[in-house]
Amino acid sequence: xxxxxxxxxVPGFLLSAGLVGLVTWALPGPWQGTIVAGVIAFFVVWIAxxxxxxxxxxxxxxxxxxxSLAVVSLGALxxxxxxxxxx
Amino acid sequence: xxxxxxTLRTFTTLHTWVGLVAGFALFVAFYAGAITIFHHDLQxxxxxxxxxxxxxxxxxxQRLLDETLARHPDARKHVGMVYPGQEYPVTATYWQDxxxxxxxxxxxxxxxxDEMPGGALSELVNALHYSLGIPVAGTYLMxxxxxxxxLALISGVVIHLxxxxxxxxxxxxxxxxxxMWQDAHNVIGVLSLPMHIMFAVTxxxxxxxxxxxxxxxxxxxxxxLMTALGPAMDxxxxxxxxxxxxxxxxxxxxxxxxxxxxxxQGVDDFEPAYLKLANAGDANAxxxxxxxxxxxxxxxxxxxxxxxxxxxxxxxxxxxxxxNHATLSSAYALHFGEYGNAWVAWLYFxxxxxxxxxxxxxxxxxxxxxxxxxxxxxxxxxxxMARATVGxxxxxxxxxxVAFIATQLLQLPALSGIALGFGVxxxxxxxxxxxxxxxxxRPPIRAAHELLWAAAITTALxxxxxxxxxGAWWWTSAAAGxxxxxxxxxxxxxxxxxxxxxARVTARRMRIGEANSVWALxxxxxxxxxxxxxx
Numbered sequence: 001x002x003x004x005x006x007x008x009x010v011p012g013f014l015l016s017a018g019l020v021g022l023v024t025w026a027l028p029g030p031w032q033g034t035i036v037a038g039v040i041a042f043f044v045v046w047i048a049x050x051x052x053x054x055x056x057x058x059x060x061x062x063x064x065x066x067x068s069l070a071v072v073s074l075g076a077l078x079x080x081x082x083x084x085x086x087x
Numbered sequence: 088x089x090x091x092x093x094t095l096r097t098f099t100t101l102h103t104w105v106g107l108v109a110g111f112a113l114f115v116a117f118y119a120g121a122i123t124i125f126h127h128d129l130q131x132x133x134x135x136x137x138x139x140x141x142x143x144x145x146x147x148x149q150r151l152l153d154e155t156l157a158r159h160p161d162a163r164k165h166v167g168m169v170y171p172g173q174e175y176p177v178t179a180t181y182w183q184d185x186x187x188x189x190x191x192x193x194x195x196x197x198x199x200x201d202e203m204p205g206g207a208l209s210e211l212v213n214a215l216h217y218s219l220g221i222p223v224a225g226t227y228l229m230x231x232x233x234x235x236x237x238l239a240l241i242s243g244v245v246i247h248l249x250x251x252x253x254x255x256x257x258x259x260x261x262x263x264x265x266x267m268w269q270d271a272h273n274v275i276g277v278l279s280l281p282m283h284i285m286f287a288v289t290x291x292x293x294x295x296x297x298x299x300x301x302x303x304x305x306x307x308x309x310x311x312l313m314t315a316l317g318p319a320m321d322x323x324x325x326x327x328x329x330x331x332x333x334x335x336x337x338x339x340x341x342x343x344x345x346x347x348x349x350x351x352q353g354v355d356d357f358e359p360a361y362l363k364l365a366n367a368g369d370a371n372a373x374x375x376x377x378x379x380x381x382x383x384x385x386x387x388x389x390x391x392x393x394x395x396x397x398x399x400x401x402x403x404x405x406x407x408x409x410x411n412h413a414t415l416s417s418a419y420a421l422h423f424g425e426y427g428n429a430w431v432a433w434l435y436f437x438x439x440x441x442x443x444x445x446x447x448x449x450x451x452x453x454x455x456x457x458x459x460x461x462x463x464x465x466x467x468x469x470x471x472m473a474r475a476t477v478g479x480x481x482x483x484x485x486x487x488x489v490a491f492i493a494t495q496l497l498q499l500p501a502l503s504g505i506a507l508g509f510g511v512x513x514x515x516x517x518x519x520x521x522x523x524x525x526x527x528x529r530p531p532i533r534a535a536h537e538l539l540w541a542a543a544i545t546t547a548l549x550x551x552x553x554x555x556x557x558g559a560w561w562w563t564s565a566a567a568g569x570x571x572x573x574x575x576x577x578x579x580x581x582x583x584x585x586x587x588x589x590a591r592v593t594a595r596r597m598r599i600g601e602a603n604s605v606w607a608l609x610x611x612x613x614x615x616x617x618x619x620x621x622x
Contacts, residue, residue, distance in 0.1 A: 001097065001101070017303055021307030021308075024307075032318070032411075033411060035312070035316070036410070037410060038307075039292060039296060039300065039303070040288065040292055040418060042303065043291045044288055047234060047238065047287070047291075051101075077307060
């Protein structure tokens with residue numbers, strides 16, 4: 001269970017950041033207006049991800065899935081930011 | 088609802104683990120949190136003037152502001168002040184000196200003091216709530232506790248889901264004690280779930296916002312978060328001093344101007360509460376007045392003006408504020424119960440006590456689930472959990488009541504040598520430690536019985552300490568219409584009755600309860616009683 005727990009805590013943190021980043025930047029309007037809502041939403045998403053990480057069958061699957069999703073979400077966010085396709 | 092047994096097992100383990108780790112801290116957070124709802128009233132309760140505490144006038148406040156600006160150069164850069172009124176009868180100015188230390192001045196102490204005036208008791212209870220009283224690290228610890236709490240809520244709901252609907256209003260007292268405690272634990276948990284989710288999220292946010300921002304800054308905000316925060320979160324723009332001197336306006340002018348500006352924006356009942364003044368004496372001095380309005384979830388709004396002319400610079404008012412201000416204002420108001428009227432405050436108080444019960448009962452459930460039913464001797468872990476639960480949880484109740492009493496006694500002339508804040512803190516933590524020690528040395532059920540009586544007695548003494556030292560007996564407060572003072576004293580009596588009832592229930596359990604349990608009296612005592620009647 002510890003492996004799954006840490007999967008939620010570490011790559012889960014990054015995944016939550018990526019998801020919140022994608023949503024807050026993709027919304028219309030400048031991102032500065034989403035700061036407070038984004039920080040609050042981040043905690044909601046992170047707690048949910050940490051809870052969900054226990055649904056994986058074992059630690060290895062949890063780390064693999066959450067790690068990959070974190071890379072994908074943050075990667076997508078950084079790409080879109082670099083391309084200036086989102087504000 | 089069908090949930091796989093594997094999931095149930097996993098989430099039960101998760102729920103148990105986070106409950107054990109965070110449960111004690113959460114008990115303190117909720118018990119102190121319930122009391123800290125009334126932190127303003129605690130300041131009035133602490134005041135040695137009792138019912139004779141008069142609200143200072145705007146003239147008093149103006150004199151204090153002028154004196155502060157004249158005496159303290161650091162205050163001229165940036166100073167805060169509360170408007171004297173019902174919420175803050177005694178006005179104070181506050182600023183940070185060159186070392187970053189907060190300084191306060193009142194009409195009684197214009198030279199400046201280091202402790203927030205009138206706040207020893209309310210500060211202690213508040214500190215217990217958000218940091219367990221542990222300086223610096225305590226806040227971050229409670230942030231982690233809030234996250235664990237969020238996990239406890241999710242896992243608690245998941246494991247309860249299969250029986251959620253059928254068992255929701257079940258409360259089955261009887262021989263199966265575990266089922267009764269479980270029912271009580273569940274019904275309070277489910278009914279207060281929305282509020283507890285809000286507390287877990289806002290609690291984590293309030294404690295960990297700095298760390299979250301430090302991490303999210305490079306991850307999603309392209310390292311621009313820190314520079315964006317000022318313009319996003321402040322109302323008053325940061326204006327560099329012009330270098331030209333100009334006299335600032337008066338408190339009265341600012342109050343009237345801010346009310347007028349608010350009315351222009353459609354807010355009819357803006358009531359100035361406190362202000363922030365920057366660059367006093369300069370032509371570009373700015374003042375930001377924060378005030379309360381009704382009819383909104385986030386009651387605090389602000390108006391920023393040039394401090395000399397009263398011209399509007401910016402506003403963030405209910406109904407016309409941006410997403411950041413509206414969200415933060417609502418999040419704060421939801422967490423602290425600072426919206427609506429007194430009924431909301433009392434509802435939050437009950438939620439706080441109910442929440443505290445949730446964690447206490449959780450520990451009891453853990454012990455009960457692991458009880459060895461066929462023998463008197465129980466596992467060491469269960470025994471120490473019982474001791475810890477009694478010592479920490481009942482202990483903090485005793486400690487806070489002692490802090491209340493100490494707050495009054497230390498204001499007696501005979502004890503004026505002891506610094507109030509220091510004395511109240513020492514009284515609280517020493518009492519808490521002694522209660523823990525008592526619980527470690529006694530059989531758990533005896534410790535529970537004795538500490539509950541200690542809680543009952545010390546809590547009952549609170550209104551007496553208040554009456555003896557300030558003359559504000561609860562009937563006097565009621566007659567004078569000081570309902571906040573009355574409510575605290577009457578509330579203490581009610582809590583004392585509650586503790587006494589719990590003590591009696593515990594005594595009954597001690598006499599007639601299950602023998603094979605950590606809560607039974609030690610076997611030696613039982614044997615002695617059996618051997619006593621001898622011819």
